[in-house]
Amino acid sequence: MLHDCAIIGGGPAGLNAALVLGRSRRNVVLFDNNRARNAVTQEAHGFMTRDGIPPAELRAIAHRELTRYPSVQFRQVTVTEVAKASENFRIRTENGDLYEARTVLLASGLKETLPDIPDIHTFYGKSLFNCPYCDGWERKDEPLVVIAENEHAFDLAKTTYQWSRSLLLCTNGHAVLTAEQKEKLASKNIRVNETRIRSLKGHEGKLQSVVFEGGEEEARTGGFVSPHWTQAAPFGEHLGCRFNEHGGIESDDFGRTNVENVFSAGDASVIIPAQLVVAAGEGSRAGIGINSLLTTVDF
Structure with a gap:
């Protein structure tokens, strides 16, 4: 036919x-x-x-x-x-x-393809997402993490800011932000951590904290990821x-x-x-x- x-x-x-x-x-x-x-x-x-x-x-x-x-x-x-x-x-x-x-x-x-972070798939779709327009309302006013290793890092953080003023932008060891972008993020009290992420902690897909290679740990209840x-x-x-x-x-x-x-x-x-x-x-x-x-x- x-x-x-x-x-x-x-x-x-x-x-x-x-x-x-x-x-x-x-x-x-x-x-x-x-x-x-x-x-x-x-x-x-x-x-x-x-x-x-x-x-x-x-x-x-x-x-x-x-x-x-x-x-x-x-x-x-x-x-x-x-x-x-x-x-x-x-x-x-x-x-x-x-x-x-x-x-x-x-x-x-x-x-x-998600960033190479241990156990990230455990949280993806439950407390970590890729689209603020799709899932930002459910995460509004929470302490959130934005994980992006690419040129979309600044824009994703800027967009997520509409739903939460408590943001931590992580580039997982990648230098993808310009000095001007860092300055703008700082003016909005969006913190930046460029250290590689060692692990994500949580229970049954619900994020609780982000642990960095140096041992620093940041409490976060969810966030957004920029995949490839x-x-x-x-x-x-x-x-x-x-x-x-x-x-x-x-x-x-x-x-x-x-x-x-x-x-x-x-x-x-x-x-x-x-x-x-x-x-x-x-x-x-x-x-x-x-x-x-x-x-x-x-x-």
């Missing part, structure tokens, strides 16, 4: 694109390997009518809604290859199955898509990339995770872009 679109990735961008295309009477196959980046997240925020919902529940609701549209098919499997085959695209899965589609939407998102982001799948590179300076797939307002009939939406396009509602909106626009392209071709 020739599908109108193959969607790689079952996050909010891919799901919303599938919804738009299903309602447009397009034959869609959506591939999802069920390895969501936000699997550790207990609540999703900033999505109107769904504020505080567990991400897994949000996905389950989306799946139920999509069953109303029989032209949308789900495949819970990992895609291993996406290649141009004549006028269409060939999609191969890990179990050897082949699919063919007229267009492809890359919505596989990102993978994250990379593409979760290599298909954009394999297909010849252009990337921006941050490593995201370049696309226009309707998700069109420089490669004919290849679209991109969600975090893979920006290389910095957005709120679920933003990714879903990008998926909607990409769905409209794909349907508009196919309508023009077929009319």
Whole structure:
């Protein structure tokens, strides 16, 4: 069967694109390997009518809604290859199955690498997070730590300051702040510690303190971390898509990339995770872009 679109990735961008295309009477196959980046997240925020919902529940609701549209098919499997085959695209899965589609939407998102700190994964998603807009309200007015080893350190601390005035910025042994940035942070009473972190202390994922190599210990109840982001799948590179300076797939307002009939939406396009509602909106626009392209071709 020739599908109108193959969607790689079952996050909010891919799901919303599938919804738009299903309602447009397009034959869609959506591939999802069920390895969501936000699997550790207990609540999703900033999505109107769904504020505080567990991400897994949000996905389950989306799946139920999509069953109303029989032209949308789900495949819970990992895609291993996406290649141009004549006028269409060939999609191969890990179990050897082949699919063919007229267009492809890359919505596989990102993978994250956390700073190399012992036991940081124990706290991530419970008291340490990556997005103040998503989890800042729940941490408001607490003594927080901001952990960032990269150029985002200053901006993350500046943003987190909106939710808490008791901030400790840790660069984990990396010199990433300018003298001007340090001066500005000091003017806001945001303390900076550039010493390497030896360990994080706490109980059942709830942070209690940060311990540095020299033995100094700072009491903190939670905070925010700046991970290193990379593409979760290599298909954009394999297909010849252009990337921006941050490593995201370049696309226009309707998700069109420089490669004919290849679209991109969600975090893979920006290389910095957005709120679920933003990714879903990008998926909607990409769905409209794909349907508009196919309508023009077929009319």
